[in-house]
Amino acid sequence: MLENARGRKSSREKILDAAAELVSEIGAGRLTLDAVAERAGLSKGGLLYNFPSKEALLQAMIRRMIDQVTESREALRPQLKPGPNLEARLATTTLLNMCCDGKMQEIATGLMVATAENPRLLDPVREVISETLQRIKSDSDDDAALLGWLAVEGLSNLEMHNLSPFSDQDRERIVQAINRLLTKGIAS
Template sequence: MARPSARNTLIDAALPVVEERGITALTLDAVAEEAGVTKRGLLYHFPSKHALLAGIHEHLAARVEQNLLKYAGKDPEEASLVERTRAYVRAATSTPSTVEMRLIMEAANEPEWMAPWERVYRRWFPEADAPVDELDELSMRCLVARMAADGSWGYESIAAAPMNDRARRRLADSILSALDGE
């Protein structure tokens, strides 16, 4: 098994390739060059582009989960739906990078890449499988808040100027105002 630090270094080198040049520019050669290793060294840890992308998705989903834990201040099993939703909105709107969005969009058609994201989301929102038309009022407001936070990634990816931290906090506060009193 590869050392986690070497894998993480390679994944960290892959992220700017995707962010700066797009998902189609992600090649093993580009990542090896960015990481300052030989292609053979990269292949030792990730034998294919598919394996590299699977590793990237695992890494990013774990990073999102760490942010959710930070904002919730507790494990999801100990938090209410509103607390979990507040953590999700804060985590989603505090991310200045669109690399996760680009990769999630690409993962939609690849179950292995989508699995880490689904594990995190299902852990934090096990009720997400309920049909929308059967949600109670509070569950619906929480779903709308999460969807609005997800939309901030799309907005920021097409906006002429990215939001600064103050603007992101303001956006999160506005989204979360729908949950005031809960």
């Protein structure tokens, strides 16, 4: 998070926080720059200085979510045992940890409306998915990594949109099966 020398949030961060709160409450389709400026405690001019359009604001919100996922993945890296499928294990563990974050779930769901109206907003997400796939492929020579990652992507998407038919026990069994698949061959 960007903070100035005194430890206060930058205007940009205040705006992104305010926009995230509003998207969680009302969705991106009903989000207005006036409402974001008011919630952030800034003038509309102050908001427009940082984000000249609603699209620029939405793009920054998506970029911030991507950055949060990347930071979480890299913070997890030293905690995982080296070995096969490390990149897949990092990607799947990060996804499983973050898909249960209620706040991120609300924001992601709210932003989906905006991406339906403007699919280009998802371009950075497409890039991250492609980069993740390339890292997983370069780190593994079998299909276990791809299958594990794909399974977690599916599970997390179901959960992110409140569509999961799985009980907590089912989910735990699925996660354990994926972990067994990805850690096969790693000494305990």
